Amino acid sequence: MQNTVFEITKDEIDKRIDVIAAKRTRNSRTATGRWADAGSVLVNGKKVKRSYKLKEKDIVEIAIPKPVPMGVIAENIPLDILYEDEDIIVVNKPAKMVVHPACGVSHGTLVNALLFHCNKLSKTAGEIRPGLVHRLDKDTSGAIVAAKNDRAHRFISRQFKDREVEKLYTALAWGVFADKSGYINVPIGRSDSDRKKIGVKTKKARDAYTEYKVIKQFEKTALLEVAIKTGRTHQIRVHLKHIHHPVVGDAVYGGKDPQTVIDRQALHCSFLAFLHPGTGKRMEFKAKLPEDMVKAVKAFNR
Secondary structure (H helix, E strand, C coil): CEEEEEECCHHHCCCEHHHHHHHHHCCCHHHHHHHHHCCCEEECCEECCCCCECCCCCEEEEEECCCCCCCCCCCCCCCCEEEECCCEEEEEECCCCCCCCECCECCCCHHHHHHHHCCCCCCCCCCCCCCECCCCCCCCEEEEEEECCHHHHHHHHHHHHCCCCEEEEEEEEECCCCCCEEEEECCEEECCCCCCCEECCCCCCECCEEEEEEEEECCCEEEEEEEECCCCCCHHHHHHHHCCCCECCCCCCCCCCCCCCCCCCCEEEEEEEEECCCCCCEEEEECCCCHHHHHHHHHHCC
């Protein structure tokens, strides 16, 4: 990562930080805006939004991330394949695996593995995200589908957009639930104070709907089945925190596990269903609960 520091001149006063940062670093405005969102752009030592209007003698510090090399390398990484044909591949992604290359991560991702396994992947999502129709957080495991051609990609993407894809998650959450089932209808969006987090009290919150059902209540935690009607970033984790039942192991949203039963958020996409892009028939896939979550459930079921 390369750092650059400069002082604002008179002709740069009242200009947006993303515009001036792009000019000074010879990068695109889109890129510098993302850096600001990620907290990599500081003005007088403080994080600012991409729309921040500069003042005379402001000191700007930018941590420029290393560029992701174009042309992602195929890597021989084992995959837990749930289904595969000429149009799609569905895998059970393990926790700790990043879905696609990004700043600071160029190897060991799901895309690297898919490129090795598949002869072809759709190009709709771009060069560093071939085949990807949707995503899972690095520390969320479970079922994820990738498209092998652009036709399949468009067909499945349309279902995600129209909220026709069915996804069920298994989660281990803190606390005793008063209600055995519930519906959370609270808009969420990028946090105004920390751009790496999602929150409910934000200026640009978007609608988000989550349903949950208690499968089993333990003394300190509960095993849940969770269905999301919208696919917002960190949705389940933020919504469960909002109702004071954060996901066990989720250090970002208040669910840190003091017993270190599990070293990541106990969240797993256990079921995925959609219409096949070739046949139009409904396809259903179940992803087995990973061993670390099985152990976590057993640890609280004593």
